[in-house]
Amino acid sequence: xxxxxxxxxxxxxxxxxxxxxxxxxxxxxxxxxxxxxxxxxxxxxxxxxxxxxxxxxxxxxxxxxxxxxxxxxxxxxxxxxxxxxxxxxxxxxxxxxxxxxxxxxxxxxxxxxxxxxxxxxxxxxxxxxxxxxxxxxxxxxxxxxxxxxxxxxxxxxxxxxxxxxxxxx
Numbered sequence: 001x002x003x004x005x006x007x008x009x010x011x012x013x014x015x016x017x018x019x020x021x022x023x024x025x026x027x028x029x030x031x032x033x034x035x036x037x038x039x040x041x042x043x044x045x046x047x048x049x050x051x052x053x054x055x056x057x058x059x060x061x062x063x064x065x066x067x068x069x070x071x072x073x074x075x076x077x078x079x080x081x082x083x084x085x086x087x088x089x090x091x092x093x094x095x096x097x098x099x100x101x102x103x104x105x106x107x108x109x110x111x112x113x114x115x116x117x118x119x120x121x122x123x124x125x126x127x128x129x130x131x132x133x134x135x136x137x138x139x140x141x142x143x144x145x146x147x148x149x150x151x152x153x154x155x156x157x158x159x160x161x162x163x164x165x166x167x168x169x
Contacts, residue, residue, distance in 0.1 A: 006064075008143065012057045012058070012136070012140045016058040016061070016137075019050045019054035019057060019133065023047055023051050026046050041123050042119070044121075045125065049133070059137055063148065064144055088149075095146045095148070095149040098138070098142040098146075101141070113128040
C-alpha cells in the first residue's frame, strides 16, 4: 500500500512538473508573440490554468516531504506528550479540511460541466477542463493528509522542528 501511495504522490508531482513546463511554453509564446506582433487567443488564460493546476497537483508531494509551512511557536514549548496530541489534532483537522476542499473542488467541476460554464475570454474554454486539475490535486492532497494522520496516530516519532528558516533571516 505504501508503494502505491508514494507512486500516487510522485505521479501528481510529475504532472505538476509537466504543467510548469507548459506554463513556461505559454509565457515564452506570449513573449515571442508580442515581439513578432502575433496573438494567440487565450494564451494568458491557459498560462493561468497551468499555474493553478501545477500548484494544486504539487500539494500532496509537498506535504509528504514536510515542506508545508508550519507554525511551531506553541508546539516547541509543550512537553512531548502534549506535542504528540496537538500534532494529532492538527493532522486530523488538516485531513478533514482537505477532504472538504476535495469534495467542493469535485462539486465545482461537476457543476461547471452540468451548467456548460465557459471562460469569459476569447478562448471560450469549458471551465471543467482546467478545474479538473484542481480537483485531482485536491483529492490527492486529501489522501496524503489522511495518510499523514494515520501515520501520526500509529506513533511516528515527532518530526524534528526545522530551524533552517531561522538561520536565513
